[in-house]
Amino acid sequence: MPNGTTADSPSAAHIIADKIDREGPIALGDYMAIANNHYYASKDPLGEEGDFVTAPEISQMFGEIVGIWLVDLWLRKGSPSRCHYIELGPGRGTLASDALRSMAKFGCHPTVHFVETSPVLKAKQAELHPDAIWHDNIADLPDDGPLLIVANEFFDALPIEQFVSTANGWRRHLVARDRSKFIAVPSEETVEERIGSTTSGFPEGTILERSPVSVEMTGSLSNCIAKQGGTLLIIDYGYARPGTGSTLQAVKDHMPLSPFDSPGTSDLTAHVDFHTLANIARTRMLAVHGPAEQGQWLKSLGIDQRAETLMAAAPKEADAIRSAHQRLTHAEEMGCLFRVMAVNAIDWPEPEGFSYGEE
Numbered sequence: 001m002p003n004g005t006t007a008d009s010p011s012a013a014h015i016i017a018d019k020i021d022r023e024g025p026i027a028l029g030d031y032m033a034i035a036n037n038h039y040y041a042s043k044d045p046l047g048e049e050g051d052f053v054t055a056p057e058i059s060q061m062f063g064e065i066v067g068i069w070l071v072d073l074w075l076r077k078g079s080p081s082r083c084h085y086i087e088l089g090p091g092r093g094t095l096a097s098d099a100l101r102s103m104a105k106f107g108c109h110p111t112v113h114f115v116e117t118s119p120v121l122k123a124k125q126a127e128l129h130p131d132a133i134w135h136d137n138i139a140d141l142p143d144d145g146p147l148l149i150v151a152n153e154f155f156d157a158l159p160i161e162q163f164v165s166t167a168n169g170w171r172r173h174l175v176a177r178d179r180s181k182f183i184a185v186p187s188e189e190t191v192e193e194r195i196g197s198t199t200s201g202f203p204e205g206t207i208l209e210r211s212p213v214s215v216e217m218t219g220s221l222s223n224c225i226a227k228q229g230g231t232l233l234i235i236d237y238g239y240a241r242p243g244t245g246s247t248l249q250a251v252k253d254h255m256p257l258s259p260f261d262s263p264g265t266s267d268l269t270a271h272v273d274f275h276t277l278a279n280i281a282r283t284r285m286l287a288v289h290g291p292a293e294q295g296q297w298l299k300s301l302g303i304d305q306r307a308e309t310l311m312a313a314a315p316k317e318a319d320a321i322r323s324a325h326q327r328l329t330h331a332e333e334m335g336c337l338f339r340v341m342a343v344n345a346i347d348w349p350e351p352e353g354f355s356y357g358e359e
């Protein structure tokens with residue numbers, strides 16, 4: 001039996017093995033979707049005691065700055081009375097708390113909508129945001145006012161596909177079983193038409209990644225923003241220009257492990273392809289800003305001053321605040337790897353935080 005499978009619980013490994021036994025090797029995206037769906041449904045993975053730590057869990061400064069960024073746009077747009085705060089994959093609801101608190105100080109009280117699939121995390125979010133409205137997907141978001149959409153470490157969890165160059169063309173990476181293990185294998189058919197180019201110029205073994213789910217979601221959200229106004233703020237680790245190579249990774253207890261080891265018990269992610277998402281938004285006639293490096297973006301929006309103020313107000317916490325500031329902004333921590341991209345309605349104001357140059 002594959003790792004992580006027990007006789008009496010239908011683990012992700014069991015479901016995947018069963019599907020492969022019935023259908024043959026499955027798409028990598030299906031593997032990732034089943035694994036992550038189980039993973040997020042089974043536990044709260046966030047925090048030092050969990051599997052990974054996200055920016056809003058490091059410090060209130062992160063969510064506060066996101067809130068200031070949003071409310072600045074809202075104010076300069078003339079404070080539209082009916083508008084909606086939408087968060088994709090809000091985790092424990094911490095970012096929303098910090099952002100909405102900052103926004104309220106400037107008179108902005110949007111309705112709150114969360115797109116979340118995990119029952120465990122929905123329960124946590126409800127403790128902080130009892131009046132929020134939950135959605136299983138983005139299909140039924142409000143259609144009657146501007147949308148202020150925030151996605152921090154959300155797109156990296158969405159399924160990807162991989163294509164590998166072989167001597168006779170691009171093949172899709174599928175997931176198969178090798179006795180008790182899962183492994184990636186190239187498909188029998190070639191899939192040139194999916195890639196839109198031949199393998200010439202790509203050494204054998206080159207891997208290309210695509211995330212059709214992310215593309216479709218960005219396209220739908222862009223349509224809503226084009227119609228209703230507002231912004232989509234994406235913060236995540238990823239690449240700003242097209243690239244090659246596998247970025248699929250798994251993390252558990254803050255340690256990397258093989259993505260094919262015990263699916264459903266670790267967080268499976270891939271780097272976000274900002275370049276492609278930006279192009280999708282542009283086809284909907286939206287204005288794309290960034291991607292900028294998270295460290296620079298936070299600094300240009302005043303995180304240094306915010307840290308000083310918090311340290312002055314709570315001197316005993318100064319070391320913790322300094323270290324959180326460092327983790328969020330320093331090039332060797334989250335400062336460079338994480339990027340920030342905003343997709344705005346063209347009749348919305350130019351956002352702050354991107355003026356020092358885009359990549």
Ligand code: SAH
Nearest residue numbers: 040054089090091115116117118152153157
């Ligand atoms: N944004 C939070 C949590 C990031 S973890 C933070 O920064 O702390 C990823 C979040 O996305 C979790 O809340 C997870 O349950 C949710 N998620 C993952 N895949 C999803 C999907 N397909 N649809 C909706 N939510 C999803």
